[in-house]
Amino acid sequence: MPERMKPYLPSCILLLLIAYLGVQALTGERGLLSGGERDAMLERRETQLANILEEKQDLEVRMRYLRRGSLSRDLLEERARAVLGFADPRDYVIRVAHSNPRDVKPQAS
Numbered sequence: 589m590p591e592r593m594k595p596y597l598p599s600c601i602l603l604l605l606i607a608y609l610g611v612q613a614l615t616g617e618r619g620l621l622s623g624g625e626r627d628a629m630l631e632r633r634e635t636q637l638a639n640i641l642e643e644k645q646d647l648e649v650r651m652r653y654l655r656r657g658s659l660s661r662d663l664l665e666e667r668a669r670a671v672l673g674f675a676d677p678r679d680y681v682i683r684v685a686h687s688n689p690r691d692v693k694p695q696a697s
Contacts, residue, residue, distance in 0.1 A: 614621050653660040654667075669675065 613619055616622070650663065652658065653663045665676075
């Protein structure tokens, strides 16, 4: 019986290879049926790019104000306070105690 199967063995292997490649062409990572996933990922990446470009533009404006020729005292003071953790004596500081909402017991009326 194995002697009768010898001429068909290469054909079977070729058929299995074609079937495998066909399945991969449809359902693989870059297959025809995964177009929706690619579109969703592209939309997420475009949104992410827009956010990064907006942040870059904001940082460029801030950097322009910190150059020697056009130094903004307000921006410099704001950055110094943020980095050093200090407040101006004229500033009003309001401390808020953070409480856990689960710890607060409802009052009976």
